[in-house]
Amino acid sequence: MQGIITWGTYLPYRRLDKSSIAPFVGQGGGKGTRTVASFDEDPTTMAVEAARSALRGRKISLQQLLFSTVSPTYADKTNATVIHAALRLNDSVTALDLGASVRSAVGGLMMAARSNVTTLVTSADIRTGLAGSAEEANGGDAGAAFVIGDSSSAPVAAEILAVTSATEEFIDRWRSPGSVRTKVWDEKFSEVTYTPLAKAAWKQALADAKVSTEDVAMITVASPHARVASSIAAKLGVAKVVGDVVPTIGNSGAAHPGLLLASLLESSEANQVVALVSLTDGADVIILRTTEHLRAARPTPSFDEQVNGGAPLSYGKFLSWRGMMSIEPPRRPEPQRVSATAAARSEKWKYGFIGSRDKTTGSVHLPPLRVSVDGQRTDDMEDAPMADVLGTIATFTIDRLAYSPSPPIVFAVVDFDGGGRLPVELCDIDIEEVKIGRRVRMTFRRLFTVDDIPNYFWKATLVRDN
């Protein structure tokens, strides 16, 4: 029996106060906040961060990596291979993208549940919409990751009892690839169409799981339509519904079902039957029974901690970060595109943040060196994986002149615990926060994009108490 072994979620640091939209645009916005991916994040980097949270401190032998997003950075080329590299997974792990619809994300969970391989299922999304639109106000940016396998690979936190679907073709939300504008037909049409599908899939799932509605302790319902989600949650008759997070973080498209499933698991106790219902182009139901390993599988930071964290972002920055409003850049040359061959040679450093450690002296080098710093030995080094090592700011500066997609650059010299120093850009930080002595951790980012090549590398961000 396949089950969920571990999970992780990632919410970007910034929050847009939706009440700031209407005064600027003249329409749209509303109450509450939404999450906003930084200018240097994309679905790939957010999936990496969610997966790092899921995998941190665990030794799980993965065989497959799936990645779903509706806003992929690459077309033609696989995005999941970037995640694979950043997570330093074995070459033998298959890495695949799942297609460009919201349903693909829950689809990844279902495929993994129905397979017999240990799968890391990731999903992430950036929801933008036109200025003043409902999509803009109610969307959100996030990532989610689950490891699904059987108990032979690791203790299972939640057994999967049933996976069912009801599929139907109807046009309720759609968008042309590349367009920023998602269009909707009529929420009432959606509601009446989804209701019988949800009931059918739910009924079959209960039967497959050999449980009754009364046995189900908690349910969460994901739908791009808030009205549909709440209406159908009520209709299914489960006593407790969790996951009312859209007013705080928004609906993050492909990541949303994963976030709600994480929220469900983090709200559960051991040995409870719980269920995820996802309503996109049909209805998909996963029923699970939590185990005694549930608590140990709980990731850090938790989903709730992230929901309650974050810091404000102005609407102008939101628009510029999403390319909806162009801001005058510093009068400096833009960066060059990344050399594919150079990047391939430095894959371990660039994507995995692996330095070198001198076997004789123990000193750590970022980026990796081949020759020891005393000049005496060549290739007397071993890998020094540094992505999960914390550091301290030794000194810092603010560069108001250098090119950045979002100037100014906050930059620090970081000394890592146990050795190693790297002068590196800081992210998710306000200028007044940077201080000598502050603790930082590394995070995977997209520095810039030239010639359609995203330049992925690592930045440092402050360690904050949630």
Add this chain to the structure above:
Amino acid sequence: MASHGIKDRVAIVGMGCTNFVEHWDLGLDDLVIEASNQCYSSAGVAKNDVDAYWLGTAQGGMSGITLSRPLQLDNKPVTRVENFCATGSEALRQAAYAVASGAYDLAMAVGVEKTKDSGFQGLNAVPPPNDGTGRTLTAAAMFSMVAPAYAKKFGVDQDELREAIAHVAWKNHYNGARNSRAQFRKEVSMDTIKKSPKVAGDLGVFDCAGVADGAAAAIICRAEDAHKYTDKPLYVKALSFVAGNGSGLTNPEYDYTTFPEIAACAVDAYAQAGVTDPSNQIALAEVHDCFTITELVLMEDLQFSPRGTAWKDVLDGRFDLKGQLPVNPDGGLKSFGHPVGASGLRMMFEAWLQLRGEAGDERQISTDRSLALTHNLGGYPGEMVSFISILGTQLG
């Protein structure tokens, strides 16, 4: 194995230097023609008398043809060199060694940069194709990390340090205002300097070197032949170069309050020249004041001030034009401007003028002492190249 130097084996017998400004009407070719012709004339030689050339340009062009084509040289050996912002000094160093080796009788070093054709602010380097993981900070940002580290280590009040580095800018503008070749020829008040818009960290616009176009040149011969060309040659006492290994960027022990490459370079240069008391033996120093805080730290790395005290010496006016040891009497990079490949030779041009008593009444310093030091660096704190020359009017 040792660094022996070539003390008193070669001499500079002619120099040229263009104005360093935004030469919108002059290209790189025009600049090298002007500096070279001044230099031939200064040494009293014809173009064809020079046996070999070294061209220093950071990004002005590739190969020796960047010089041989505009000068229309006749089958002469020309080598283009690049060593960050120490490129011009490197050209002279190679030319000096070539003459010292006996390979040539007369060699010329030319440094040039046409910076203002880029349309960008500041200086720009074009890196080779790479993996995208390198830093993209400006030089100003990298050097700006020195000021807070220095203040903290030596317990200097931030405002006092701010005053000291503003004094560096004030001094160099004061000197540049008295130099017809300088880019900026106005004195600037301390208040203006301190209130200038921030570029990086606490460094404002007036803490940064000027960016200019320009060229400079020098002709070198064997020391024994020097008086064939001039009555007042400058003998090369020391040429020292250190290319750091970048360890400051990766070694947590580096504290951003000194430039170890320069300290090592200075030890070597003083040993080559036999200088034991730099402050009292050297008449003037031309140093690489790419940023005001850089010049302040250089005073310590070059042994002019004990560690942690240069800020006091700066505020006391010790390095002013009429001070005990004038530093950058021509205005330095700060107000003379910084055409990368030309700057190292421009520094020597000021030594040439001052030690020969030709700097003009407004800024001529005392020539009681007969040695000048030029210091030229490239790169950033933690990853730097350093050049030092010591030149003198007397043999021995």
